[in-house]
Amino acid sequence: MWEEIKQKIEIAFNFSLNKNQWRDIKRLIYEIAKRENLDYDTIIEELKDNHHINKAGGRNKFFVIKQQLINKRFPLTTKREKIDTKKVFLSDIKPPLPNLYQAKEFNPTHIFVEKDASDSYLLKRFQEKFAEVKIEELSFASEYIKKHKFSLEDLKKPIVFIVKERWDFIKPCPCTKNHLSCNYWILNLGFGCPFDCSYCFLQQYTNFPGIILPSNLNDFYDMFKDLLKKINSPIRIGTGEFCDSLALDEITNYSSQLINFLRDKPVLFELKTKSTKIDNLLKNEPSPNIIVSWSINPQEIIDKEELMTSSLEDRLTSAKIVQEKGYSLSFHFDPIIYSENWEKIYKETIETLFKKLTPPFRWISLGTLRGSRELKNIVEQRFPHSKIFYGELFLGEDKKLRYPKFLRKEIYQKMISWIRRYDTRTPVYLCMEDEEIWQVMDKKLTSSKDIESYIINNYDK
Numbered sequence: 151m152w153e154e155i156k157q158k159i160e161i162a163f164n165f166s167l168n169k170n171q172w173r174d175i176k177r178l179i180y181e182i183a184k185r186e187n188l189d190y191d192t193i194i195e196e197l198k199d200n201h202h203i204n205k206a207g208g209r210n211k212f213f214v215i216k217q218q219l220i221n222k223r224f225p226l227t228t229k230r231e232k233i234d235t236k237k238v239f240l241s242d243i244k245p246p247l248p249n250l251y252q253a254k255e256f257n258p259t260h261i262f263v264e265k266d267a268s269d270s271y272l273l274k275r276f277q278e279k280f281a282e283v284k285i286e287e288l289s290f291a292s293e294y295i296k297k298h299k300f301s302l303e304d305l306k307k308p309i310v311f312i313v314k315e316r317w318d319f320i321k322p323c324p325c326t327k328n329h330l331s332c333n334y335w336i337l338n339l340g341f342g343c344p345f346d347c348s349y350c351f352l353q354q355y356t357n358f359p360g361i362i363l364p365s366n367l368n369d370f371y372d373m374f375k376d377l378l379k380k381i382n383s384p385i386r387i388g389t390g391e392f393c394d395s396l397a398l399d400e401i402t403n404y405s406s407q408l409i410n411f412l413r414d415k416p417v418l419f420e421l422k423t424k425s426t427k428i429d430n431l432l433k434n435e436p437s438p439n440i441i442v443s444w445s446i447n448p449q450e451i452i453d454k455e456e457l458m459t460s461s462l463e464d465r466l467t468s469a470k471i472v473q474e475k476g477y478s479l480s481f482h483f484d485p486i487i488y489s490e491n492w493e494k495i496y497k498e499t500i501e502t503l504f505k506k507l508t509p510p511f512r513w514i515s516l517g518t519l520r521g522s523r524e525l526k527n528i529v530e531q532r533f534p535h536s537k538i539f540y541g542e543l544f545l546g547e548d549k550k551l552r553y554p555k556f557l558r559k560e561i562y563q564k565m566i567s568w569i570r571r572y573d574t575r576t577p578v579y580l581c582m583e584d585e586e587i588w589q590v591m592d593k594k595l596t597s598s599k600d601i602e603s604y605i606i607n608n609y610d611k
């Protein structure tokens with residue numbers, strides 16, 4: 151089919167496209183068709199109406215065609231500014247995976263356990279819950295990869311690795327190049343997640359199927375005490391970076407153990423989730439330094455892009471129960487995804503949040519959709535129906551695809567003004583943004599460092 155389309159363009163404009171030129175044109179036509187539900191012939195007919203193409207000589211025809219397609223592909227940005235074509239990411243089209251596997255109800259089919267974790271409480275918990283599942287012992291989880299070549303099709307397969315974490319329990323948030331860093335610390339409670347969000351950055355970092363879970367929290371306690379001696383000041387720390395903090399908590403019981411270890415430490419500890427797994431939180435006494443947070447999005451985005459996660463209503467109901475128990479809450483609007491009706495659906499979501507829950511919260515963070523080039527290619531293969539990466543995304547200074555600055559500023563300004571209608575006290579901050587974008591912030595807290603110290607210094611008030 152694509153060969154036929156190429157010929158139609160070459161005949162219509164009487165020139166030949168080389169390999170790279172055709173890759174760019176094909177990608178642009180493909181994305182315009184996806185975004186606007188158009189067929190390819192309609193897009194070619196529109197090109198034929200542009201008399202500048204035939205007037206241009208030789209290879210200039212390609213540049214005129216490309217420019218017209220870029221204008222059509224990025225209509226909002228075209229109206230606002232000149233598009234730097236170097237920032238438009240045009241790659242070969244990736245077909246959907248033939249044996250595509252997306253997450254289903256969590257029910258492991260295999261459990262692999264490292265020798266050093268074979269008498270752990272975690273293995274016993276899995277044996278109690280999934281008595282029928284075959285358990286296989288390995289010296290190290292990496293042995294699995296030596297025997298089974300990893301393919302993207304295996305990514306979310308229900309396989310569990312119970313390991314002894316040796317090195318990476320705690321580290322500073324890597325943030326992103328050329329953007330303001332946040333001074334947040336990450337407690338690594340495994341890698342992988344039973345949910346399946348189309349935009350999840352973990353998809354590009356994993357060479358393992360399934361979920362890796364550490365069984366040796368005692369070693370984390372020792373490392374953490376050493377770290378506190380070195381940094382000598384309070385920190386903010388969370389577990390939701392490489393997994394969902396609570397999705398498997400009814401099995402791992404991590405939250406109970408960590409709440410009780412950290413309640414008297416000089417940290418703000420955040421459990422971040424898209425689930426309703428709050429039973430362990432309700433069994434434990436809250437503490438001012440333990441914060442439970444929910445990532446939220448409008449329900450129509452949850453339905454399309456956040457597979458197997460809890461509904462918005464269920465997330466907020468769980469948050470209410472947890473708040474009534476006495477825990478502090480925070481919320482993350484991240485990623486905020488632009489669409490024609492984004493204002494309506496995000497405004498409604500903010501209204502729903504504040505109708506259901508009583509502010510102030512410990513913090514609200516905002517972050518617009520972003521992702522690497524690799525992630526876009528993966529999403530195309532794993533989520534063929536998702537259109538989020540066909541939005542107006544350009545390569546930023548950190549080489550991530552992001553909305554243009556004017557659009558990010560507008561989104562943040564509007565989100566903040568809608569939040570402030572209900573709540574003037576909760577600190578709101580931006581995730582992975584640069585100094586220029588931070589200027590949209592209200593109040594005097596205009597950098598991630600300001601926010602960080604405000605949050606830490608106000609946690610017990």
Ligand code: SF4
Pocket residue numbers: 342343344345346347349350351352391392393394424
């Ligand atoms: S809940 Fe978080 S970690 Fe899990 S798939 Fe979604 S984005 Fe990834």
